[in-house]
Amino acid sequence: MQYFIDVILPIPLEKLFTYSVSKPEAEFLKPGMRIGVPFGKSKIYTALVYSIHNVKPEVYEAKEIHRILDEHPIVTAQQIKHWQWIAEYYMCTLGEVFRSAVPSAFLLESETLILRNESVEVNESDLEDDEFLVYEALQHQSALKVQEVSSIIDKKNILPTLNRLLEKKVILLKEEMYDQYKPKLLRYVKLGADYLSEQKLESLLESLSRAPKQSQVVLSLFQLQAVKKKPIKVSDLEEISGTSKSVIKALVDKEILQEYFIRTDRVNYEGEEENFSLKKLNEYQIEALNVIKENFKAKKVTLLHGVTSSGKTEVYVKLIEECIQSGKQALYLLPEIALTTQLISRLQDYFGEKVSVYHSKYNIQERVEVWNNVLAKKPKAQIVIGARSALFLPYSELGLIIVDEEHESSFKQFDPAPRYHARDAGIVLAGLHQSHILLGSATPSIESYFNAKTGKYGYAEIKRRFGNVLMPEIELVDLKEQARKRRMKGHFSERLLEEISNTLDAGEQVILFQNRRGYAPIVECTTCGHSPQCPNCDVSLTYHQYKKQLRCHYCSYHMALQESCQACGSPSLDTKGFGTEQVEKELETLFPQAKTWRMDLDTTRGKHGYEKIITAFEQQEMDILVGTQMLTKGLDFRNVSLVGIMNADSLLNFPDYRAHERCYQLLTQVSGRAGRTKKQGRVLIQTYNPFHQILKQVSTNDYVGMFTEQLYEREQYKYPPQNRIIRITFKHKEYNRLNEATEWFAQALRNALRGNILGPEYPPVARIRNQYLKNILVKIPPKQSAKKTKVIIKRIEKSFNAVSQFRSVRVIYNVDHI
Template identity: 45%
Template sequence: MESLFGDQYDNKDEKSNLFADIILPVPIPKMFTYKIPRNLAESIGIGFRVIVQFGKKKILTGIIGRVHQKPPTSYDAKPILDLLDNHATVNPIQIRFWAWMAEYYCCHIGEVMNAALPSGLKLSSESKIQLNPTFDPDTSPYPLDEREELLLQALANKEEMSYEDCEAVLGIKSIHGILKSLVIKEAIIVFEQVKEKYSPKVESRIRFSHEHVKDKKLLEALFNEIAGKPKQEEILLKYLQEVPVYKKPELNQKGLEKKVISDAGLSASSLKTLIKNGVLEEFKIIISRFEEEEGSNEEIVLSSEQEEAFQQIKKEFEDKNTVLLHGITGSGKTELYITLIKEVLAGGSQVLLLLPEIALTTHMVGRLRQVFGSSMGVYHSKYSDNERVEVWNGVLSGKLSFVVGVRSSIFLPFDSLGMVIIDEEHEPSYKQFDPAPRFQARDAGIMLSWLHQSKTLLGSATPSFETFHNAKTGKYGYVSLEKRFGEAQLPDYYLADILVDKKKNLLKLDFTRLMREKIQEALNNQEQVLIFQNRRGYAPYISCEDCGWIPECEHCDVSLTYHQFGEEMRCHYCGFKEKVPHACSACGSNKLSAVGLGTERIEESLSLLFPEARVARMDLDTTRSKYGYQRLLEDFGSGNVDILVGTQMITKGLDFDRVTVVGIMDADRILYFPDFRAGERAFQQITQVAGRAGRRDKKGSVIIQTRKPEQAIFGQIISGDYKSFYLQEMGERQRFFYPPFVKIIKITTRHKDYKTAEKSARYLHNLMGDIQVKKILLGPEKGLIGKIKNQYIFESIVKLDRTGNAQAHFKQELLHILEEMQAHKDFRGVRFVVDVDPY
C-alpha cells in the first residue's frame, strides 16, 4: 500500500507538475496517479472528490489521498477531468481509517471507499448517443433500414438522446442491435454523460414582494386594488393568515410553502397572476429531508446503582480507552448512554452510538429523539441515497454532532469524535460478510475511536467472550450493573420438555402444555407475549413421507424453505424460488409434508390455538419496507398486537411495559449448531430474549422448550451465571485453539467447475503452509454448503498466533500469493475470498 500522506508539493508555482494519488472504488491493490490540471491546482487537496477516466470507457468518482510532484514511471498519468466540490468530502482521519481497514481485513482501499461513501456521493454515468458530425447519408456506403432512418431523423432535431429516448421513438424494448449497427456505419457516436446522483430536496415558496411589506398602508392599498377579484383576494388572505406580516414584517422573508395554497383548493391561475403582476414573488429553498424536532433537554435522573456505574465508567476512562459496561437486561443502560452523550456533546465533541439492527435503531431513536431532537442524525440502509447523503453532509458541516446508526455509520466524516458507544456489542449483526470489506463494526469502531484519541464504551448483558477476556485481563476497563432499573424484577424461568409432552400426547401444534397455559394466562390478564424462533419462513423444508425426497435449490446445495404466504419455496442464499409441488418429483407420491418450524408456521399455529388473540410476525419477510419495523413496533407498543412472533430481531433492545411472557420455541436448534460459538450464542440469545419479559413492576415468565432440559447451560442461563459459563467455555477454547487465544482467517475458493475449485484450493493451501509464521492450517474442505449460485466452494481455516507480528506477516504473504495465483492462466476464473475474524 502506498503512503496516503506523502509530502505536499514544495513549490506552489510549479502548478503544471502536480500529481494526485487517487482512491478509486475498484478492487485494485493501490491508488492510481493522475495529473492535476493547472486550473485546479489552487483548489484541490486531500479528501476532495474528483472525476477521472479509468481505462478506456469508465468514468469514476475518486477521492484524493495524496498530492505530490512525482509522475508515475509505468504509465502516462491522465488528467483529472473535474473537481466535484469546493471542499473536502472525506477527512484525513477517514483515509487513515480506510487504509487500516484495507490492511487488517485483507482487501483493497478502493473496496473500503466503495462501502464507505453513500451511493449518492458516487457519480453515475448514463450512455447517450449523438449524430456523428462527419456522417452524410447521401455519400455513406452503408444502406440504412427503416428503423435506423427513423432514429437518425429524431436525432437531427436533438443534440443527444438516451437509450430510453431511442426505445420510445422506435416503440421497442431493446435497441442495442440497432445502435451497434449505426456505430459500425459511423452514423452515431455513443458517449457517457456523467451526472451526480445526489439531488437536494427543493421547496417552492411564495412571499409578498419587498415594497408591499414596507408599510401597512401599501398592503391596504393592494387589497383595494384587487377588490372584485375574489380568487386573488382569497390567496392573499390565506397568506396573511399563515404569515402574519402585519404584526411581524420580518416573517415575510421566510414566506409560505407554495403547496399550502394548492392544498387549500385555491386558484392556481390566480396565484400565477399575482406572481406575474409582482404582488407575490416565488422563490426556492433547499430543505432537509428530515423533520425538524426540538429536543426536550430533559434531565436524566439516575438511580443510585446507575450513578455509581456512571462514576465508575468515568474513573475507568482515566486509564483505559475502552470500557465494558456489563449490565443485565433492563438495568437501564440507555439512561447511562444519554448522560454520557450529553456530557461529551457539552464539551464540544461528537458522539457515535452504534446499534446492531435497524429494528433496534427504530425503537431507540424515538427515546433519544425526545432528548436530542434534530441535532441527532440517524444512519442506516433503509434510508434512501439522498437521505444518507444529507446525514453525511450534516456531520461534515457540523450540524449533526451525534449520530445513531448501524455498522455503516462508522464511515461517516467525523472530525472530532469524543466517544463511540457500541450497544449490544456481542451481536453477530456487527459483522459484514459480503461484499468486502468483511469487517467487524465493533472492532472497527474501537480502532476509529483510537484514531480520534477518544473513548469507547461497550455495552452488553451478555458480552462476547473476546470482550470479556479483554476486560478480565486488564486491556479494557470493566463496570457491572447487576440490578434492574426501578421496581422491575428478573423473570421466572421454566423448562418445558418437548419429548415428555409428546409421549403424553400433550404437545399441540408444537406448543407444550406449559407454554400454552402461560400464554393463555397472559392473554386473560390483557398482557402481551413474545415468541422467539431462530428461523423465518413457514417450515425449514418439505419432505415426501414415502421416499424422503426433499426439494433442493437448483443453484445451491441447500433445501428450499417453504413459505406459506405465496405458496412457494425459496432459497435463502441465492433467491431462487418455485411453486410448491403437488407431488414428489422422485416417486410421484402426493404425501408431501412440512418438516420443522418457521416463524410463519408458528404464527399460524398461534392463531389456531388462541383465536381471540391478535398475532403478528417480525422477520426479514415482514420488515422489508422502509417503515416495516416501525409499524410493527408501534402496533405492538400501542396494544394492537397481543402476541409477537419473531427471529433474533426481537431478542434485543425492545422495551414494552405489558410483555410478561416470553416463549423460546426450540432452544436446541440454537445450541446444536456446527460452530465453536454455538454455546456462547445460545446463552446470549436466550438471555437477551428473556430480558424482554417483566421490565416494569410485574414479574415476567420465560418458557424454554427443549428436548434436553438437563443440559448444564440451561441452569447457568436461569441463574444468570455468565461467569461460570464463560470459564467453562474458555477452557475448551484454550485447549482446542479458538479465539480469543488465536486469530482466525478463513479463505474461501469459488469456481463454477468442481475440479478447478478443488485444485486451486489445494494449491493455495500448500503455498500458505510455506509461510513462516506460527499457525495451524485446516482444510481445504468442501464448504458446509458446498455450492451457492452455481459456484463450488472450498474453505481453508488458518489459526494464527496472536503474539508478535505473525498476523501482519501472514496477511502480507497471503496477498502476494493471491496476486500471483490470479495472474496464472489456470486460476484466472477462480474467486478467492479472505475473511478475517469470520465467526
C-alpha cells in the same frame, strides 16, 4: 514544473493511480476532494484525491483529469487513515473501503450517451432494421441513453447494434457524468414588492373582488403572516385558503405574489422545543458511571456489563450529555436498524434536534445530508445514531463512541469487502480521535470479556435491574416428555399454552421467538420423499404460505407451490420443520380472540416497517408478537410478561465454534424482554434436551460459568480469543477446478506457515448462485505475528493468480471470521 495527483479509485485494485493536473488545479485541490477521472478505455470514475506531488509515474503516461467535483474536501485526513487501517487489517483494497464508506450518491459514474454524427451523409437503405430504429430516434432527439436504446430496439444486449452503427459512422459516443444528489427545495410565497403599501393593498383587494378565490388566497396569506413569523409554504397557503395550485399560480403570474425557494434537509426533527430532563440514576448506575469515568481517564476501552433492563441506556445518555457539553460529537452504534427506531425517540426526548440517524434504510439523498451535516459540524449532527456504516462519517471532533450490544454478529460485515467488525474498527477510530469508547452488553462477547479480565479493557458492572425488578423466572419444557404424553398441540406444549392464556387473561403481552422465517423449511412428498431444491444453490426451498410460494433464502429464486410431487406425481405433500409464519397461523386457531403479528425480514421490508410494528406493540394494539432474532436486540416493551422460545435446539446444534456462546446470548437477550417494569416476568424454553449445560446456564443466569467453559474449549482447539483466525473462501462455477485450486493454496499455506491450517473443506451450503464454495481456516497462535502472516498469504495469492487455470477462482478473505 509538472504537477501530479495520486487518487483512490472505487475499484478493487491495490495501487493508487496518478493523473496530471495544471498548476492552478494543483493549487486548488486538497486531499479528500472528489474529481472525475478517465479510467480504462472510456469510463469516467469518481476518484478521491490522496496526495499532490511533482513525481512523474514511471510505468505509464499520466492522463489528465476530467473535472473537479468539489470545492472543499468531503473526506477528512483522519478518515483516510482509518480506511488505510481497515484495508490493511481486513486484507482488502483502499478502493473497496472508499466505495463502502461514502454514500453511493458521491460516486458518480459516467453514463454513455449516443449522439448522431452530423458530419456524415447516411444512406438509409444501408441500415438494418434495428440500426434504422436508433437512427430514426436520433432524428427527433439530440442524445439517447443506453437504456433508451435498449427499449427502442427491444433487446437487452445492444452492443452489436451500436458497434455496427459506429463502424458505419452513423453515431458518436460520449461519456457524461450526472450528479445523483439533488438538494430538496421547498416552495414559499410572499406578497409582491409593489403591494406592500396600504393604498396599493386596498386597491388590490378591490380589483380582486370579482375573483373571490384569488382574494381568499391573499386574505389567507395575511392570516398566516399574523400567526407565523416564519416564511409561508405554498402547500400551507393552499390548505388554509381551500383553493388549488392553479389559483396561486395565477397570482404569481400577475406578480401579486412572489414565489421563492428555500433549501431544506429531508430529515427534520419535528418535536417539542422543550426537551425532557435526564432521568435520575440509581446507586448501581452511579457506581458504574464513576468506574467508567475512571477508566476513561486512564484512556482505556471500557466494557459495561449490565444485566438486561438494568438501565444501561440511561448511563449512555449521561455520558453523551457530558460529551456534548464539552462541544464534541458522540457516535452511538447499534447492531440492528430495528433497535434504532425505538432509541431515536428516546434520545430525541432528551436531546431534541441534536440527533442524526444514519443507516441503510435511509435513501441516498438523506444519507448525503447527514454526511454534510457531520462534516460541517452542524448542531443537528452532534449525536449520530446508526448501524455499522455510521462509523465512516466525517467526524472532526469525536468525543465518545458507544457500541451497544457489542456481542452482536450483525456488527461484522459479510459481503461485500471490506469485511470489517464495527466494534474493532470503532476502537481504532477512537484511538485516532483520542476519544473515549464504551462497549455495552448484557452478554458480552467472549473476546471482550477476556480482554476485560486480562486488564486490557476497563470493566464496569450493573448486576441489578432498574427499580429492583426481579430477573425473569426461566423454565425449561421437555418436548420429548410432552410428545410422549401426547400433550402437544402443533408446536406448542401444554405448559406454554397454559401460560399464554393466563398472560392474555391478565391483559399482558407475549413474545414468541422462532429463529426461522417462512412457513416451513422443507416441503416433502410422503410417497417418494422428494423435496423441491433450488436450481442455483444446494438448499431446499422454504415454503412461504402467505404468497403460496417456495423460495430460496440465498438467491431469491422462487416458484409457485406445486399441487403434486414433481418426481412421482403424488398429491400427498407434507411440510417438515416450522418458521414464524406457521407459529402465527397456529396461534390464530388456538387463540382466535388475540391479535397476533410477526416481525421478520418479510414484514419489515419498508423504510418504516420496523417502526410500525414496534410502535403498535408498544401501544398494546397487538397481544402476541412472533419474531426472529430481531426481537432479541435490546427492545424495551413495558407490558410483556411472558416470553416463549419455540425450539432452543436449532440454536445449539450448529456447526460453528461460537454456537454455544451465541445460543446463550440469544436466549438471555430474548428472556430479557420479559417483566421489565414491576412484575417478575416468565420465560419458557421448549427443548428436546433440557439437561444441556448451556440451557442450565441460561436458566440460572450464569454468564461466568459459560465464559469459563467456552474459554477452556477454545484454548484446547486454538480458537479466539487467544488465537486469531482468518477464513479464506474460494468461489468458482467449476467443481473440479475449485478443488484443484484450493488444494494448491492449502499446500502452499502449510509449507509457509507449518501447522494450524484447516481445510480445504466445503461449508454446509456448498453452492450458492451456481458458484461452488470451499473454505480454508488459518489459525494464528498468540506468539505468531498476524501482520507477517497476512503478508505471507498475500504473497501466496500472487503466485496463485500467476497460474492461468486458477486465475478465474475468486479468493475472499474474512479476518476475525465470526
